[in-house]
Amino acid sequence: MTGALSRLALARPRRRLERLRRDPAxxxxxxxxxxxxxxxxxxxxxxxxxxxxxxxxxxxxxxPLRGFEAHRPHLPRPRYWxxxxxxxxxxxxxxxxxxxxxxxAAAVQLLLASRCLELGALRPVLGKVFFLGACTPLARGPDxxxxxxxxxxxxxxxxxxxxxxxxxxxxxxxLPSWAERMDAVVAQAAGxxxxxxxxxxxxxxxxxxxxAFAERLAARRGVTPRALWPGLELVVTGGxxxxxxxxxxxxxxxxxxxxxxxxRAMYSATEGFFGVQDGPDPAYLPLWDSIYLELVPPDExxxxxxxxxxxxxxxxxxxxxxxxxxxxGLFAYPVGDTxxxxxxxxxxxxxxxxxxxWANVAGEKVTIAQVEEAxxxxxxxxxxxxxEVALVxxxxxxxxxxxxPGRPRHRWLVEAAPARASAALAPAxxxxxxxxxxxxxxxxxxxxxxxxxxxxxPEVTLLPPGRFQAWLEAEGRTGAHHKVPRILExxxxxxxxxxxxxxxxxx
Numbered sequence: 001m002t003g004a005l006s007r008l009a010l011a012r013p014r015r016r017l018e019r020l021r022r023d024p025a026x027x028x029x030x031x032x033x034x035x036x037x038x039x040x041x042x043x044x045x046x047x048x049x050x051x052x053x054x055x056x057x058x059x060x061x062x063x064p065l066r067g068f069e070a071h072r073p074h075l076p077r078p079r080y081w082x083x084x085x086x087x088x089x090x091x092x093x094x095x096x097x098x099x100x101x102x103x104x105a106a107a108v109q110l111l112l113a114s115r116c117l118e119l120g121a122l123r124p125v126l127g128k129v130f131f132l133g134a135c136t137p138l139a140r141g142p143d144x145x146x147x148x149x150x151x152x153x154x155x156x157x158x159x160x161x162x163x164x165x166x167x168x169x170x171x172x173x174x175l176p177s178w179a180e181r182m183d184a185v186v187a188q189a190a191g192x193x194x195x196x197x198x199x200x201x202x203x204x205x206x207x208x209x210x211x212a213f214a215e216r217l218a219a220r221r222g223v224t225p226r227a228l229w230p231g232l233e234l235v236v237t238g239g240x241x242x243x244x245x246x247x248x249x250x251x252x253x254x255x256x257x258x259x260x261x262x263x264r265a266m267y268s269a270t271e272g273f274f275g276v277q278d279g280p281d282p283a284y285l286p287l288w289d290s291i292y293l294e295l296v297p298p299d300e301x302x303x304x305x306x307x308x309x310x311x312x313x314x315x316x317x318x319x320x321x322x323x324x325x326x327x328x329g330l331f332a333y334p335v336g337d338t339x340x341x342x343x344x345x346x347x348x349x350x351x352x353x354x355x356x357x358w359a360n361v362a363g364e365k366v367t368i369a370q371v372e373e374a375x376x377x378x379x380x381x382x383x384x385x386x387x388e389v390a391l392v393x394x395x396x397x398x399x400x401x402x403x404x405p406g407r408p409r410h411r412w413l414v415e416a417a418p419a420r421a422s423a424a425l426a427p428a429x430x431x432x433x434x435x436x437x438x439x440x441x442x443x444x445x446x447x448x449x450x451x452x453x454x455x456x457x458p459e460v461t462l463l464p465p466g467r468f469q470a471w472l473e474a475e476g477r478t479g480a481h482h483k484v485p486r487i488l489e490x491x492x493x494x495x496x497x498x499x500x501x502x503x504x505x506x507x
Contacts, residue, residue: 013113127201387415
């Protein structure tokens with residue numbers, strides 16, 4: 001009976017997954033048609049002439065790329081305004097419509113169903129869901145519309161029976177500070193006042209904040225999430241690349257495999273959900289049937305007539321700017337991300353960074369994804385479990401004190417446990433990072449070659465654990481929706497090492 005019930009419950013998501021893998025072109029043509037029909041009679045639709053657009057080729061020819069400011073005058077009054085955090089661009093309020101909420105909810109359901117299909121059972125969805133997000137209270141603006149974090153809006157709009165399964169509850173969201181909320185989260189997750197520990201099967205959250213919860217749980221109760229929730233089946237991350245945190249996440253929440261949770265990620269932004277990891281493959285299956293995607297060479301974004309490709313027309317393993325048309329009422333909108341198509345059957349992509357966020361002082365054009373992967377490889381080669389990592393590209397004017405005047409270099413800021421933060425570690429780690437990044441980026445490798453390379457050897461500055469978090473808090477950026485930027489334009493004074501920790505040595 002249980003097997004028959006599982007097959008019945010999973011039949012629809014199974015069909016959806018099969019179509020996303022098999023027929024991206026058909027699904028994209030259909031979703032574009034629905035988007036055009038739904039928005040043809042809106043202020044933006046009339047301004048763009050959406051009623052007259054006939055198919056993808058006509059859309060690319062007639063609807064120009066438009067940033068948020070070009071959309072703003074035409075946005076109708078939405079159900080909610082979702083506030084972005086301004087991590088890599090200015091803060092803005094993105095419209096949240098009922099259709100966008102339905103599309104986002106369906107994406108979450110698809111990811112959960114994909115895990116159930118792997119297991120051939122409904123176990124992941126039969127317990128509680130731990131959701132650590134930016135769930136601060138919504139506020140009503142001058143226009144009378146509620147505004148706040150997209151995660152808060154999404155949870156507010158879920159059916160009552162689902163909301164009752166989510167931890168923490170709304171009383172935690174109402175607490176005034178992040179520190180108070182974290183303590184309350186630990187209390188609920190561990191069974192407050194000697195109560196029964198909830199049977200958590202799925203944990204959602206940004207990697208650094210899941211780890212912050214695990215650390216607070218260990219400090220308050222002396223246990224790991226894995227020990228607390230033996231039935232945990234799935235850990236879902238989003239908001240930032242998970243790879244640099246993976247070893248520590250597995251130590252806290254359990255290693256994948258028999259009896260352990262699977263690790264999956266969602267590729268999303270305030271403007272919509274773009275893709276899901278539907279299995280062990282780390283690349284994302286795009287949600288072809290709920291958002292319309294185009295790819296543009298990054299250096300053509302400001303061109304009068306940029307090259308606009310359907311994802312299956314793109315070259316493999318080349319960076320493109322991601323352009324979306326979504327149920328938020330945004331059309332031909334560059335979200336600011338770069339992505340790569342990494343396979344064709346089925347077609348999958350991976351995010352690689354931000355369009356205007358590179359480490360690029362010598363033409364090396366190192367992306368956020370390369371910074372994170374280099375850190376993972378270097379740490380593995382030295383048997384380290386690193387904390388947060390960031391890179392500062394130092395121009396030539398800043399380089400004279402290092403003994404290589406006139407040449408720029410990269411400075412890596414790395415959190416390491418005090419026991420490992422020795423003078424010998426910094427140059428070893430710098431050398432490992434240099435080699436890992438050279439293997440990942442041909443443009444970096446060529447600028448590091450020769451007796452007088454264009455880019456001097458990198459240096460590593462070791463920082464104590466928690467230094468990045470202290471910096472974010474000093475900047476007023478607290479909460480689960482704030483993340484450590486992997487590439488910094490300059491070195492913030494708060495991240496300069498104290499004299500006792502000045503282990504910044506060249507490779």
